[in-house]
Amino acid sequence: VTTLVLAVGVTLFAAGLGAAFLGNRLDGRIAGLSAMAAGALATLVAADPASPATWLMAVTGGATLVGLVVFALSLRRWITGESGEEPTLDDWTE
Amino acid sequence: MPLLILTIALPLAGAAVTVLVRGRSQPVAGLTAGAVTALAALALAVQVGGAGVTGLRAAGPAGLQLVLAADGLAAAMVVMTSAVGLFVAAFAAAHHRGEPGHVAYWPLSLLLWASLHALFLAGDLFTAYLMLELIGIAGAALVVLGGDARTMLAGTRYFFAEFAASTSFLLGVALVWREAGTVVLADLPAGLAATPAGAAGLAIMTAALLLKVPLFPLHFWLPAAHSLAPATVSPILSAVVVKSAFAVLIRLWFFAMPGGTPAATHLLGALGALAVIWGSVNALRVAQPKLLLAHSTVAQLGYMFLMPPMVAAGAVGAWSGAVFHAIAHGLAKAAALIAVAVLVRAAPGDTVADLGGTAARRPLATFAFGIAGLSLVGLPPSGGFVGKWYLLVASFQTGQWWWTVLIVVGSLLTAAYLMRVVKQTFAPGPVYAPAVPMRDAREAVALTLALVAFALGLRPAELVTLLEVGLPLVGGG
Numbered sequence: 001v002t003t004l005v006l007a008v009g010v011t012l013f014a015a016g017l018g019a020a021f022l023g024n025r026l027d028g029r030i031a032g033l034s035a036m037a038a039g040a041l042a043t044l045v046a047a048d049p050a051s052p053a054t055w056l057m058a059v060t061g062g063a064t065l066v067g068l069v070v071f072a073l074s075l076r077r078w079i080t081g082e083s084g085e086e087p088t089l090d091d092w093t094e
Numbered sequence: 095m096p097l098l099i100l101t102i103a104l105p106l107a108g109a110a111v112t113v114l115v116r117g118r119s120q121p122v123a124g125l126t127a128g129a130v131t132a133l134a135a136l137a138l139a140v141q142v143g144g145a146g147v148t149g150l151r152a153a154g155p156a157g158l159q160l161v162l163a164a165d166g167l168a169a170a171m172v173v174m175t176s177a178v179g180l181f182v183a184a185f186a187a188a189h190h191r192g193e194p195g196h197v198a199y200w201p202l203s204l205l206l207w208a209s210l211h212a213l214f215l216a217g218d219l220f221t222a223y224l225m226l227e228l229i230g231i232a233g234a235a236l237v238v239l240g241g242d243a244r245t246m247l248a249g250t251r252y253f254f255a256e257f258a259a260s261t262s263f264l265l266g267v268a269l270v271w272r273e274a275g276t277v278v279l280a281d282l283p284a285g286l287a288a289t290p291a292g293a294a295g296l297a298i299m300t301a302a303l304l305l306k307v308p309l310f311p312l313h314f315w316l317p318a319a320h321s322l323a324p325a326t327v328s329p330i331l332s333a334v335v336v337k338s339a340f341a342v343l344i345r346l347w348f349f350a351m352p353g354g355t356p357a358a359t360h361l362l363g364a365l366g367a368l369a370v371i372w373g374s375v376n377a378l379r380v381a382q383p384k385l386l387l388a389h390s391t392v393a394q395l396g397y398m399f400l401m402p403p404m405v406a407a408g409a410v411g412a413w414s415g416a417v418f419h420a421i422a423h424g425l426a427k428a429a430a431l432i433a434v435a436v437l438v439r440a441a442p443g444d445t446v447a448d449l450g451g452t453a454a455r456r457p458l459a460t461f462a463f464g465i466a467g468l469s470l471v472g473l474p475p476s477g478g479f480v481g482k483w484y485l486l487v488a489s490f491q492t493g494q495w496w497w498t499v500l501i502v503v504g505s506l507l508t509a510a511y512l513m514r515v516v517k518q519t520f521a522p523g524p525v526y527a528p529a530v531p532m533r534d535a536r537e538a539v540a541l542t543l544a545l546v547a548f549a550l551g552l553r554p555a556e557l558v559t560l561l562e563v564g565l566p567l568v569g570g571g
Contacts, residue, residue, distance in 0.1 A: 013265055020258055026250075033257045040265040047272030052156035054271070057220055061264055064227045068257050071231055075238065075250045 006046035013039025037065040109204035121187035124200040128183040135176035161217030165564025186326040188535040206232040230256030252319035262302035269295030287351040306339035310369035320388040325435035329428035359402035366399025374507035407492035415484025422477030425547035426469035432540040433463040451523020458537035465544035477550030
């Protein structure tokens, strides 16, 4: 089970990384970043599930990651504003 | 209370107080917290310089080991952060008198300050991860404070890069935890990098930190975020925040896996060289002085990454050179950005071309920019010169002469793009009635900080000696 969780975690992280950097929409990017966070947390738990320290790190790390997701969603709301229109990929280029 | 706790607790307390107060009390509270934090940072550096490495190890809940340690590197970075933080706080207090800032500015900037100190002092990877996250969120929030749509986009890009880097760092921590059973840097086994999980964890953390620094070609988020951030935020980002990931990176490379692999060190050196050229060429091309300085930051960060291949070849002086350069650049870049903020406010627009005549209207700010520029170029006897000199000597010692060529070319390019600004301030410009006061406290802040950056090179021995405390490369501490 531990190996399976580890494999799922790493796969989720890799898929999220792809979505976060290749996505064209804010929603997709935020979903990708959230998947990366979930993958990293799953990998952390799978590292040593018998250790209470693992769970402490996972809970603390998870709480801060939720904070990051909430902040990302707030940024999305500020950017789209009342119109709800998202910037296109062109707006994301330097 | 131990000094290394005080350096974190004082700005944190300041952040809490500035949440509670409003109006003119906010900058007073922020400045007071900044001043006592700077005193505590200075006392910590004196303590580390005299008595060696000081640290605290606590067995947290569930047996998790949490470590705070102040060696020479940590103490020096804490002092640099406090110096920049205090000058920027003074600048912000004066700046917000004429242009009221966002109510969240002081709490966020003090939270960022405390997080930076905690990161520099972190002796374990999990604390470092938490602080990297806090720095990312506080930094991005400061960028978007009261910003327009462009600033919001730039801040979001910056935040997404920080988010991706923090999450990747956590994945690396998980793999190291799995392999080593500890996240305390000092307890990591010597052969960690030789195991597949350990090597993967260290490689992922390295990549995450390179995105956070950022090193070319991962710098895509920096120029827009740093140049569009408020004038009271850009100096902190460009001077200190970019150095925070660098400090963790060199700890990882030289404490946890001493030296790294030769191929990897040369790759870092090559990317650093490309950063110097890429950032400098872009700084020559762009129209806005703040964007010019942001590209300059990309370039100056490159010099710090010339160090790994030279240290791997046995030139320990390259370590001192790179860290000295990081500190000198931090002080000089903050001074230059404050000076530019003053100059742009005295100009009809925000481009270099608009700066005509500003030397006459803002002579102290122009002088401050020039003095800071001397250090950024690396002319003797400035602080910037000392860092580059150590790197030059190391390149000769190791026979890696190509870094010497790069440093000389990079310095000439730096002089060229900074001269664009200086030259234009003396160009003829529109004649105004004295619509702006001729005496401006912000100019004095910029000039004093620029002089500190310059003077760092007059007595470099103290800082170089401090940097060697606890450095495993020389068996110190």
